[in-house]
Amino acid sequence: MNKFSDMSTFVAVVEAASFSEAGRRLGTTKSLVSQRMQQLEKRLGVVLLTRGRPLKLTEAGQLFYADCTRILLDLARAEESVQDRQASLGGTLRLAAPMAFTPRYLAPLLARFALRYPQLCVDMEAHDRVANLQDGGFDVAIRLGNLHDSCLVARPLTENRHLICASPDYLARQGTPEHPGDLQQHDGLIYYNREPNGMWSxxxxxxxxxxxVRVRMRTDSGHQLLEGALAGLGLAILPTFLAADALLDGRLVSVLDDYAPSGGHISAVYLKTLKTSPKVQALIQFLGEEIGRPAPWDAALIAHGLLPNGSTA
Structure with missing residues (x-):
């Protein structure tokens, strides 16, 4: 039994005037919110809400709501007072990031971030598996693509644009596809995390x-996709942050630009709490300012006419 969780759920229901909307705001389901309210009323031995459209507070519910909002505000202030003592951003910031994005772009940014906050230890792990923030191992993670975890807050940093790429040598041998239907006549490099069934969406x-597409290579590594495309093995869907240099110097060429898939965003994600950690806030603000929109790699492609000037995400 978590009384603070019960209070937060009750306050969310009252302020949303709806179980389903409260569930959306809390990142859970309508049925779980309803179950929590029933358990809370059973534990207190009173009816707090009259079910109907809209939900209404009983007299006991009005008193409990006033007390809950006061207690939760006091709790938030207590947390803020502790966090204010860490205004210099000391301690440890635990971060997970995708390997494909780290060496060229994220690593130097994190080094500059650490220089800005000398009392802060940046503890970063780079790998291509999705880090689980629920187990408490990380404060924040950098994610690529469309996000579906409603238990997390996502702050987009910039677009994650994708292009279908191949080497000039491959296109000279196999021809240039003019329509997605032509892909079945071409070799493709498959990214496990996006195309587990070997189909391109x-x-x-x-x-x-x-x-x-004819599968020529499968991998869970963005860098391996890039190297395969550069070697002329086939077509690959690549994020522009990986492909930009090769596109600019002509080692890769983009094809089927009108059918380029959306890559969503490059985002910072973290768990929902009453107040976001100042360390996480500082990192998100720093990365957003440093990366920008468009990101430097996209700006270079746009300047050379190799990428439309606008989001496809």
């Missing part, structure tokens, strides 16, 4: 469609 006529 591309936008066409306002909807997503799946297209078969």
């Amino acid at each position: 591309l936008p066409m006529d306002g909807a997503q469609h799946s297209f078969r």
Whole structure:
């Protein structure tokens, strides 16, 4: 039994005037919110809410709501007073990040961030598996693509644009596809985390469609996709932060630009709490300012006419 959690849920229900909306705000389900309210009323031995449209507070509910908001405010202030003592951003910031984005771009940014806050220890792990923030191992994670975990707060840093790329040598041998339907005649490099079934999902006529490509290589490494494309093994869907240099110097060429898949965003994600950690806030603000929109790699492609000037995410 977590009384503070019960209070937070009750306050969310009252302020949302709806179990389903309260669930959305709390990152949980309507049924779980309803169950918590029933358990709370049973424990207190009183009816707090009259179910209907809209929900209404009973007299006991009004008294309990006033007390809950006061207690939760006191709790938030207590946390703020502790955090204010760490205004210099001391301690440890635990961060997880994708390997593909780290060496070229994130690593130097984190080094400059650590220089700005000398009392802060940046504890960073880079790997391509998705880090679990629920187990308490990390304060924040950098994620690529579309996000679906409603238990996390996501702060987009910039677009994660993607292009379908191949080497000039490959295109000279196999020809240039003009339509996604041509992909079945081409070799493709498959990214496990995005295309586990070997099909490419591309936008066409306002909807997503799946297209078969001949599998030449499978990998969970973005860098391996890049090297495979550079070697002329086939077509690869690559994020522009990986492909930009090769596109600029002509080692890669983008094809099927009208059907380039959305890559969502590069985002910082963290657990929902009453108050976001100042360390996490500082990192998100720093990365957002340093990366910018468009990001430097996209700005270079746009300047050379190799990328449309606008988000595809």
